Amino acid sequence: MVYGALSSAWMAAAVAAAPATAADTAPAAAAPGARTPAAPKPGAPKPGAADSSAPEAPAATAPVAAPDAPPAELKTLDQEVQGLKKDVIDLNKDLFVLQEELLFPANTQVALYISMDVGAFFALDSVTVKIDNKEVKNYLYTAREADALLKGGVQQIYLGNLKVGKHELVAFFTGKGPVERGYKRGATISFDKGVGAKYLELKITDRVPKHQPEFMIKDWE
Amino acid sequence: MRRAFLAGCLILGAATAGASLAAAPTMVGKPAPDFVLRGLDGRNLRLSEFRGQVVLVNFWARWAGDSQKEMSALDRINTTYQRAGLVVLGVSVDEDLRRAQEFASSMAVSYPMLFDTGSVIGKDYFLQKMPMTILVDRAGVVRYSIVGFKRGDEHIFLDQIRELLRE
Numbered sequence: 001m002v003y004g005a006l007s008s009a010w011m012a013a014a015v016a017a018a019p020a021t022a023a024d025t026a027p028a029a030a031a032p033g034a035r036t037p038a039a040p041k042p043g044a045p046k047p048g049a050a051d052s053s054a055p056e057a058p059a060a061t062a063p064v065a066a067p068d069a070p071p072a073e074l075k076t077l078d079q080e081v082q083g084l085k086k087d088v089i090d091l092n093k094d095l096f097v098l099q100e101e102l103l104f105p106a107n108t109q110v111a112l113y114i115s116m117d118v119g120a121f122f123a124l125d126s127v128t129v130k131i132d133n134k135e136v137k138n139y140l141y142t143a144r145e146a147d148a149l150l151k152g153g154v155q156q157i158y159l160g161n162l163k164v165g166k167h168e169l170v171a172f173f174t175g176k177g178p179v180e181r182g183y184k185r186g187a188t189i190s191f192d193k194g195v196g197a198k199y200l201e202l203k204i205t206d207r208v209p210k211h212q213p214e215f216m217i218k219d220w221e
Numbered sequence: 222m223r224r225a226f227l228a229g230c231l232i233l234g235a236a237t238a239g240a241s242l243a244a245a246p247t248m249v250g251k252p253a254p255d256f257v258l259r260g261l262d263g264r265n266l267r268l269s270e271f272r273g274q275v276v277l278v279n280f281w282a283r284w285a286g287d288s289q290k291e292m293s294a295l296d297r298i299n300t301t302y303q304r305a306g307l308v309v310l311g312v313s314v315d316e317d318l319r320r321a322q323e324f325a326s327s328m329a330v331s332y333p334m335l336f337d338t339g340s341v342i343g344k345d346y347f348l349q350k351m352p353m354t355i356l357v358d359r360a361g362v363v364r365y366s367i368v369g370f371k372r373g374d375e376h377i378f379l380d381q382i383r384e385l386l387r388e
Contacts, residue, residue, distance in 0.1 A: 144270055
């Protein structure tokens with residue numbers, strides 16, 4: 001009731017175009033868009049105050065700040081936060097690129113990618129990769145991952161370092177073949193690792209005339 | 222004299238065990254390391270594919286006597302809270318795959334049973350005592366870790382599960 005009374009007094013003062021001496025009394029009750037003068041320090045009387053007829057007194061019943069300041073401050077703070085987030089993302093990206101360059105420099109880097117085509121004759125379960133007779137990767141595929149490959153996804157299954165020279169890569173593909181039978185096939189490739197990154201692709205396709213899947217390893221151009 | 226000696230050994234053992242438990246590393250508060258394992262039904266399951274759901278992972282072994290009791294309790298929890306978004310995964314760390322599979326089949330629980338014969342993920346999760354159960358929240362962070370199981374511990378799981386499902 002006191003709050004309502006004060007707000008009425010304030011509005012009356014505003015309508016009468018009185019000098020802005022009623023500082024921060026109930027700005028929430030003010031007309032929308034009405035501007036209140038800059039609020040003095042809250043020396044407001046307590047909320048239980050019975051004095052409702054003093055529009056000149058800085059009678060604030062609630063410690064509400066001037067409506068102009070918070071939105072501008074919040075906007076600036078929000079912009080700062082967004083800016084910081086962007087900086088963090090950019091830094092993260094740069095760090096990732098630097099890390100790759102440091103751990104897998106281009107002159108020794110070898111990367112393997114796997115892709116699947118159609119998949120009517122083969123449901124992929126796992127892939128094992130050996131380079132120079134040493135197992136470097138064993139990857140189990142979930143149904144969702146296999147589905148992603150079937151939809152055209154290409155996965156970087158291995159990233160490593162190799163010295164310049166001749167190397168042999170063997171890949172074993174395990175899954176379910178035609179008629180839901182267990183299926184395990186291998187493919188091999190001998191390649192020369194020169195200066196510069198080497199990219200190889202493990203490709204699974206359907207050989208329709210024979211109703212069998214086909215596995216191959218080739219240079220990724 | 223002998224009694225005093227035995228008492229002293231017990232006290233020393235308890236103090237050491239307490240210290241080792243207190244110093245044992247834990248995954249609580251850290252992102253759950255991802256893993257993919259083959260299940261009893263032949264499907265491969267990856268932990269990160271359940272991001273967005275609350276996941277309870279129970280690490281067990283045949284030789285851990287509490288595992289059997291715990292599995293029955295977890296089966297009841299899974300039946301009740303599966304529709305609310307809880308995923309329960311059982312992970313065997315038994316090196317003998319065939320026996321672990323036989324044991325899992327005999328338990329006939331309603332949640333997936335996965336097998337880590339190479340004890341690969343045991344190191345990631347600091348597995349020291351069996352059984353061990355962890356709760357992973359929707360963001361993929363380990364929130365609770367409980368070692369061992371005794372009758373009545375089911376309500377502890379329930380309280381924590383409800384809390385995470387409410388988030």
